[in-house]
Amino acid sequence: MTTEVQRTTSYDADEQGWFGGAGEGFGGRFMPEALIAALDELTVAWQDAMADPAFVHDFDTILREYAGLPSPLFHAQRLSDRVGCRVLLKREDLNHTGAHKIRNVLGQALLTKRMGKTRVIAETGAGQHGVASATAAAYFGLDCTVYMGSVDTRRQALNVARMNLLGAKVVPVDSGSATLKDAINEAMRDWVASVDHTAYLFGTAAGPHPFPSLVRDFTRGIGDEARAQCLERYGVLPDAIAACVGGGSNAIGLFTAFLDDADVAIYGFEPGGDGVDTPRHAATIWAGDRGVLHGARTYVLQDEDGQTVESHSISAGLDYPGVGPQHAHLAATGRASYLPVTDDEAMQALALLSRTEGIIPAIESAHAVAGALKVAEQLAAEKGPEATVLINLSGRGDKDMGTAIEYFGLGDPEKVTEDPVG
Amino acid sequence: MTTATAFEKARVDGRAALVGYLPAGYPDVRGGIDALKVLVDAGCDVIEIGLPYSDPVMDGPTIQAAAQAALEGGVRTADVLRTVEAVAATGTPTLVMTYWNPVEKYGVERFAADLAGAGGAGLITPDLTPDFAPEWIAAADAHELDKVFLVAPSSTEERIAMTTAACRGFVYATAVMGVTGARTSTSDLAGPLVARTKAATDLPVGVGLGVSNGDQAAEIAAYADGVIVGSAFVRTLLDHADDRAAGLRALAALTEDLAGGVRRA
Numbered sequence: 001m002t003t004e005v006q007r008t009t010s011y012d013a014d015e016q017g018w019f020g021g022a023g024e025g026f027g028g029r030f031m032p033e034a035l036i037a038a039l040d041e042l043t044v045a046w047q048d049a050m051a052d053p054a055f056v057h058d059f060d061t062i063l064r065e066y067a068g069l070p071s072p073l074f075h076a077q078r079l080s081d082r083v084g085c086r087v088l089l090k091r092e093d094l095n096h097t098g099a100h101k102i103r104n105v106l107g108q109a110l111l112t113k114r115m116g117k118t119r120v121i122a123e124t125g126a127g128q129h130g131v132a133s134a135t136a137a138a139y140f141g142l143d144c145t146v147y148m149g150s151v152d153t154r155r156q157a158l159n160v161a162r163m164n165l166l167g168a169k170v171v172p173v174d175s176g177s178a179t180l181k182d183a184i185n186e187a188m189r190d191w192v193a194s195v196d197h198t199a200y201l202f203g204t205a206a207g208p209h210p211f212p213s214l215v216r217d218f219t220r221g222i223g224d225e226a227r228a229q230c231l232e233r234y235g236v237l238p239d240a241i242a243a244c245v246g247g248g249s250n251a252i253g254l255f256t257a258f259l260d261d262a263d264v265a266i267y268g269f270e271p272g273g274d275g276v277d278t279p280r281h282a283a284t285i286w287a288g289d290r291g292v293l294h295g296a297r298t299y300v301l302q303d304e305d306g307q308t309v310e311s312h313s314i315s316a317g318l319d320y321p322g323v324g325p326q327h328a329h330l331a332a333t334g335r336a337s338y339l340p341v342t343d344d345e346a347m348q349a350l351a352l353l354s355r356t357e358g359i360i361p362a363i364e365s366a367h368a369v370a371g372a373l374k375v376a377e378q379l380a381a382e383k384g385p386e387a388t389v390l391i392n393l394s395g396r397g398d399k400d401m402g403t404a405i406e407y408f409g410l411g412d413p414e415k416v417t418e419d420p421v422g
Numbered sequence: 423m424t425t426a427t428a429f430e431k432a433r434v435d436g437r438a439a440l441v442g443y444l445p446a447g448y449p450d451v452r453g454g455i456d457a458l459k460v461l462v463d464a465g466c467d468v469i470e471i472g473l474p475y476s477d478p479v480m481d482g483p484t485i486q487a488a489a490q491a492a493l494e495g496g497v498r499t500a501d502v503l504r505t506v507e508a509v510a511a512t513g514t515p516t517l518v519m520t521y522w523n524p525v526e527k528y529g530v531e532r533f534a535a536d537l538a539g540a541g542g543a544g545l546i547t548p549d550l551t552p553d554f555a556p557e558w559i560a561a562a563d564a565h566e567l568d569k570v571f572l573v574a575p576s577s578t579e580e581r582i583a584m585t586t587a588a589c590r591g592f593v594y595a596t597a598v599m600g601v602t603g604a605r606t607s608t609s610d611l612a613g614p615l616v617a618r619t620k621a622a623t624d625l626p627v628g629v630g631l632g633v634s635n636g637d638q639a640a641e642i643a644a645y646a647d648g649v650i651v652g653s654a655f656v657r658t659l660l661d662h663a664d665d666r667a668a669g670l671r672a673l674a675a676l677t678e679d680l681a682g683g684v685r686r687a
Contacts, residue, residue: 016553016554022556028554029551029554030522030549030550030554031549031551032479032480032548032549032572032574032596033551033571033572033573033574033576033577033581033585033596034572034574034575034576034596034599035576036551036574036576036577036581037574037576037577037578037581038576175483175486175490176476176477176490181477182477185477185478185479188479189479189480189482189600189601192479192480192599192600192601193598193599193600193601195576195599196599290526291523291526291527292522292523292526292549293477293523294477294479295549300523302523302527304527305498305499305524305527305528306475306499306523306524306525306526306527306528307475307476307493307524308476308477308523
């Protein structure tokens with residue numbers, strides 16, 4: 001399904017993992033020396049694998065037969081009518097385990113097998129990457145340990161149960177703020193001590209080289225498929241594409257195929273939380289500044305001493321104070337625009353998509369919908385009904401029902417008849 | 423005294439140097455300075471002051487706990503430099519051990535200038551390797567500061583050569599594949615790593631990660647130029663959180679035990 005794909009873009013990293021060069025660029029590898037050999041080994045194995053038709057074939061086969069890919073590109077008719085131009089949804093919510101993340105973990109786990117390692121570790125925030133990792137580990141017969149902040153293990157008990165059922169060990173992390181960033185710290189500490197037999201399945205397109213590029217290679221099928229589907233069906237490329245950005249794996253997965261299509265506008269929507277004029281948000285590119293977090297130079301939410309600041313988003317999957325370095329590069333070069341979407345805007349979009357299309361999106365993906373609909377209205381005004389906006393619907397909302405119940409007061413007889421969309 | 427001189431002095435005495443680590447700001451800035459001065463008085467030859475950081479990926483639970491407490495107590499980068507100034511005034515070479523982002527945020531050149539101004543000897547950088555450190559190397563060279571990079575059991579010969587060539591002061595050999603923390607036995611990876619490192623450089627080689635008593639210090643002193651102790655000191659302070667005076671006495675006793683260890687190899 002990825003034949004005739006252009007493997008490289010004008011926005012790739014150099015050999016050291018720098019996007020945009022070592023001086024002013026982003027990425028690189030700010031890591032303990034003890035892990036450098038493992039990262040070098042991983043870099044070689046990943047590059048060999050991507051150049052090996054047998055590996056690419058195996059990956060495609062697993063995605064197709066096991067994960068249910070390629071995902072459909074769906075014309076959201078009622079939403080299109082509402083905004084006045086064509087709105088297309090890339091239905092990653094229909095994938096096995098409910099999100100784009102299955103692509104990344106199956107790719108990394110297949111690579112782990114190829115490297116002869118027997119154990120995988122992963123970090124998780126809301127639990128989606130943890131569940132995906134546990135799934136891939138079960139599929140390939142690998143031992144799996146997932147680190148999860150103890151605040152999150154309490155908030156997401158259902159996902160902890162899922163991981164346990166899939167045979168993974170879940171380790172609650174109490175250090176720091178006991179959330180995603182601390183889970184990453186703890187996974188790295190595990191990896192330093194276990195690196196000879198353990199692979200770290202990094203959950204997003206961030207971290208030290210080669211992870212930003214490696215994760216992109218395993219998720220870029222989203223955009224490769226969507227681009228081909230759009231061309232095949234409409235004979236044109238979309239005018240704009242959109243995705244939500246936390247660490248940025250689904251976004252880079254969508255964007256990559258379009259980076260060198262200069263006429264396609266690219267939008268990343270960041271979690272604006274209570275608003276970017278308040279301290280409670282996770283809009284790292286919008287409001288953060290240059291720094292180093294988890295092994296890469298990127299934009300970071302930090303205080304004036306360079307201490308990482310706790311982020312906030314209603315969507316646990318976007319609640320991260322850093323961002324993948326390639327996104328930082330795309331923002332700095334102006335190739336992509338990154339804009340904040342608040343909790344309220346995302347929840348309104350979640351309700352809207354549920355009511356108009358019968359699709360309950362993940363709150364993460366609802367950020368993309370909210371932002372993209374504004375873009376669509378603008379495009380409709382400029383170009384008319386033939387304008388096309390393509391949104392990555394990165395995941396489904398089953399996991400978010402607890403949040404939705406609380407937010408909308410669902411199940412409350414006083415409120416049940418109200419239309420949450422207003 | 424420079425770091426190089428302190429190592430040289432120990433070598434002339436026929437022993438290894440004792441390098442002691444504590445984070446700045448724990449239990450508070452004043453208490454941290456008192457504790458570091460105890461390390462100096464009781465026999466440490468070189469001092470490392472940790473800059474508390476929110477995301478310390480190379481540290482085990484002991485140092486994490488103290489660093490987190492220091493941050494919750496409001497310690498700032500300026501307090502770390504103040505601590506350096508107070509300790510360096512004793513004449514013992516004083517380095518800062520720091521994750522990279524706080525230095526980058528402070529401004530690399532500005533940090534180097536202020537560290538030198540405070541009498542600091544240089545930096546130990548656990549998450550910065552020389553191939554990603556051109557800015558720090560330039561600033562350190564301009565201010566004649568020590569650049570202590572780490573080598574690990576997993577380092578290739580090529581990387582050991584590249585790393586040691588960039589070091590000034592000494593080379594930090596991480597004895598175990600793992601995070602900081604006291605261990606009951608010393609690592610069998612340390613000896614071969616020190617031998618490989620010494621084959622690549624004339625700089626002194628210090629061994630860290632896991633040392634907690636005089637006997638372990640003696641074992642390492644048999645083949646290394648320096649014995650680096652951190653978590654065991656921090657643990658001593660954490661265990662006496664209710665009684666600072668008792669904590670300082672225990673810290674002095676531990677330092678003396680370790681100082682004896684490096685002398686009986």
